[in-house]
Amino acid sequence: MSKRRNNALTAEEIEIASEPIELDTLSFDEAMSRFISDGERRGLRPDTITYYRTKLGQFRRWLVSVDKVDKISMVLRQDIDDYVVYLRDNRGLKNGAINTSIRAIRSFFGFLYESKYLRNNPLKGYSLLSVRSGNVETFTIKQLRDLLNAPDKRTFIGVRDYTYMLLLLETGIRLSESAAILVEDVKLSEGVIFVRHTKNHFHRYVPIQAKMKEQLKRYLKLRGTCESNHLFVTLDGEAMKRSALQKIVAKYGKIAKIKDVRCSPHTLRHTFAKLSVMNGAGVFELQKILGHSTMEMVKVYVNLYSSDVYEKHKEFSPLKNL
Structure with missing residues (x-):
């Protein structure tokens, strides 16, 4: 005869019981859809929405190449580092251009974490790349x-x-x-x-x-x-x-x-x-x-x-x- 369980839940069990059903289970596409919908609800400018769609779409294509698009929780901090290397070495982008992608991805994961779709935020504290001030171009x-x-x-x-x-x-x-x-x-x-x-x-x-x-x-x-x-x-x-x-x-x-x-x-x-x-x-x-x-x-x-x-x-x- 099995031992009768305790009706009162432990603190850890209460946390499990209160977790959102979708925690760590969203696909990239589902997560991006919710992020964009939230931006539109908050009244972000159309240009900003287009910016997020573009940068996150580029990131998605890279995730497909490394087979990490099925679940957003599969994306780790190391993946972000690898993507930065890819943008620099394969795409030939400079730090300033890479930072525009980092900002979009950082906002995306920040939203998912704050909305409790993710247990951990791989972009927490992720710094932008240094950009030399001398890169500001002007006309003579x-x-x-x-x-x-x-x-x-x-x-x-x-x-x-x-x-x-x-x-x-x-x-x-x-x-x-x-x-x-x-x-x-x-x-x-x-x-x-x-x-x-x-x-x-x-x-x-x-x-x-x-x-x-x-x-x-x-x-x-x-x-x-x-x-x-x-x-x-x-x-x-x-x-x-x-x-x-x-x-x-x-x-x-x-x-x-x-x-x-x-x-x-x-x-x-x-x-x-x-x-x-x-x-x-x-x-x-x-x-x-x-x-x-x-x-x-x-x-x-x-x-x-x-x-x-x-x-x-x-x-x-x-x-x-x-």
Whole structure:
């Protein structure tokens, strides 16, 4: 006769009884579906959802190659290390690009652990790879002039694209932010642009000066009335998509034969920051205009491009009076 069990559960048994049924049993696809659904429920931007889908999809394909896609609990910390090596050695990615994947995977596993779909989080405390500050690419003044002289201003597209690149250089706004600007967001009398589609969901105003205001006036006259309220439109009067805006800088960089620097909206953003710092912008002003939630990237710009330390060194150089 078997011994009668104790009706009262031990602490360990209570933990087992209260565990979610799906703990450690979800497949990668099921886990990713729940992660994306949670992001959509929380109102993450479409660009952010696309970013997660892309990076996690790439990670999934690698997991298939090592036969670890059936259960998400099969993924260990060593697998993450191996994936980083794969991205670096097989895909030829640099640390900055690899970090974009790590961030997505880290958020994914953090969600699964917090939602009690996983017993352990293999990404807990997983650090990003170091990125040298000197990797920030910017245009030279000559390259900027060549870039801005490339559009054919005898055409609507040329004027539109010139205005677009000038606006990126003047304000340092992100590609996704520029794609969402409406005509009503251009406050010429106040000398500001209202940025509504921000990375951190905090709307902000960015200042524009006389040259930019004059160019926007010219463009708005040529643009006229369209069915779309977006600032930048096609020949058919439809809103320009993010993908089309992304190609503008590369298009004119190729025409201007600019080499040794990536011709992209983000390079114009870096260039805005560089020139602003060199012209005396402070960290707080720069953070507000760029829309950074932390000072981390702003400090990189200041450390790279501030001329104050060089000017002051003329005064305190130990060799000055020798």
